[in-house]
Amino acid sequence: MSESPSSPAFRPLFAQIHELIVERVMAGEWRHEEPLPSEAEFAKFYNVSQGTVRRAISEMTAQNLVVRFRGKGTFVVRHTKEREHSHFFHLVRNDGAKDLPTSKPLSCRSRRSNKEICQRLDLQAGARVGMLERLRLIRGVPVIFESIVVPEAVFPDFAAAFKENLPNELYPFYETGYGVRVIRAVERLSAVPATARVAEGLNLGQGAPMLEIDRIALAYGDKPVEWRRSLCNTKDYKYLSTLY
Amino acid sequence: MSESPSSPAFRPLFAQIHELIVERVMAGEWRHEEPLPSEAEFAKFYNVSQGTVRRAISEMTAQNLVVRFRGKGTFVVRHTKEREHSHFFHLVRNDGAKDLPTSKPLSCRSRRSNKEICQRLDLQAGARVGMLERLRLIRGVPVIFESIVVPEAVFPDFAAAFKENLPNELYPFYETGYGVRVIRAVERLSAVPATARVAEGLNLGQGAPMLEIDRIALAYGDKPVEWRRSLCNTKDYKYLSTLY
DNA sequence: GAGTGGTCTAGACCACTGT
DNA sequence: CAGTGGTCTAGACCACTCT
Numbered sequence: 063m064s065e066s067p068s069s070p071a072f073r074p075l076f077a078q079i080h081e082l083i084v085e086r087v088m089a090g091e092w093r094h095e096e097p098l099p100s101e102a103e104f105a106k107f108y109n110v111s112q113g114t115v116r117r118a119i120s121e122m123t124a125q126n127l128v129v130r131f132r133g134k135g136t137f138v139v140r141h142t143k144e145r146e147h148s149h150f151f152h153l154v155r156n157d158g159a160k161d162l163p164t165s166k167p168l169s170c171r172s173r174r175s176n177k178e179i180c181q182r183l184d185l186q187a188g189a190r191v192g193m194l195e196r197l198r199l200i201r202g203v204p205v206i207f208e209s210i211v212v213p214e215a216v217f218p219d220f221a222a223a224f225k226e227n228l229p230n231e232l233y234p235f236y237e238t239g240y241g242v243r244v245i246r247a248v249e250r251l252s253a254v255p256a257t258a259r260v261a262e263g264l265n266l267g268q269g270a271p272m273l274e275i276d277r278i279a280l281a282y283g284d285k286p287v288e289w290r291r292s293l294c295n296t297k298d299y300k301y302l303s304t305l306y
Numbered sequence: 307m308s309e310s311p312s313s314p315a316f317r318p319l320f321a322q323i324h325e326l327i328v329e330r331v332m333a334g335e336w337r338h339e340e341p342l343p344s345e346a347e348f349a350k351f352y353n354v355s356q357g358t359v360r361r362a363i364s365e366m367t368a369q370n371l372v373v374r375f376r377g378k379g380t381f382v383v384r385h386t387k388e389r390e391h392s393h394f395f396h397l398v399r400n401d402g403a404k405d406l407p408t409s410k411p412l413s414c415r416s417r418r419s420n421k422e423i424c425q426r427l428d429l430q431a432g433a434r435v436g437m438l439e440r441l442r443l444i445r446g447v448p449v450i451f452e453s454i455v456v457p458e459a460v461f462p463d464f465a466a467a468f469k470e471n472l473p474n475e476l477y478p479f480y481e482t483g484y485g486v487r488v489i490r491a492v493e494r495l496s497a498v499p500a501t502a503r504v505a506e507g508l509n510l511g512q513g514a515p516m517l518e519i520d521r522i523a524l525a526y527g528d529k530p531v532e533w534r535r536s537l538c539n540t541k542d543y544k545y546l547s548t549l550y
Numbered sequence: 551g552a553g554t555g556g557t558c559t560a561g562a563c564c565a566c567t568g569t
Numbered sequence: 570c571a572g573t574g575g576t577c578t579a580g581a582c583c584a585c586t587c588t
Contacts, residue, residue, distance in 0.1 A: 357579080377585035
């Protein structure tokens, strides 16, 4: 594991260990229920000090890949409703309250991808995708019109599986159903006029200003696994973003 | 500096040291040009090990409060055009390019705060504030209509000083002119129709959908120091947000 | 060469969890 | 009780900067 210290492409030991362990987590070597090896075991395995392993794993906790419990061990993070809500749902009520949305599916089917979908999801021309449209309701009121596209190469038979389970939160569903963990997402926000269809679903006038959230969700290795467009009525809810 | 280890309100040593040093940076004890004391000096001063000081300062680098250079020392972060742009300006061109905006001031004056301003900036009723309106142009094209309110208690004589300097980026101006460092901001985004005045400035039709960014900028201790509303034409530029 | 921060090690003590 | 992660210390070696 040692590396010529002043070699041209030098990387710190802890960064190398970090990368190695992340790869093993990605490969699904440990289930959510079972702990990763302890610091001492990793240290022995990789022939480095316990402090170096500690630093490697600390980076992983910072990246939300694992959680650690004193006395119990280190565990791969699982997508929960709570996590999805706190990390990937940014609409808050004008008074600051965070409400959990519910869902009303409108349609779910399989189709061939067009040029735009291929480009956004990095697919081959004509690859099949699952497509889902739904309304999201907060306190029973429809606030978001959402259309979601996922590659069937990653989620085989998505449409049928969705109809069977009708999950409200998708990321935990991706994880338990397909072993796909969304770890990052890039969103592009803009203001657009409501189309007739969207306006109808959300009880708005046609052409009313809507907040469009265009999101690409990424799994390990920045692999795109979902393209989602959310059209939001921002009268009573705002998109919250904190900058540092 | 030692603390009863199993006391009810136990805080790790490094967190206490962190807090102490942050307070001293806040108080302006070191200028941007001069380095903070070295790890060894801090360790001796607070009577802890160098590793503990290192961890305290590492937290500060993670929070963008200081930067460290091997062989040189640790320095208080200064707001630069680059930093403001990368941390606090989130509009990117549709093709992904990040352009720097220029500014065209429309008005700048002093006024009494109304109820809404007092609430947002946490001010006493009737406190005086500086108010600035400007257009922001990207590649010469007006894209954002911006109105900015700052408390004169924090920025004495703001309107006059602004007119004298006509800064393009405000946060470096706040810092060099008033010693106020913006370290965090909370933004609420929504879609609104363009008013006649805004539509005119941005060459849009009245009622066109606009992205409104409502931002409160915070200094140390989460003290609000600026309220900014930016109305953006998102035809060619989108607001970029990355989620983890 | 002295001083800076960055990495790595080794070992101590602690709090908490399981048995 | 042994085993886990969390904190703290002490010391070594390194790359880099300034003088």
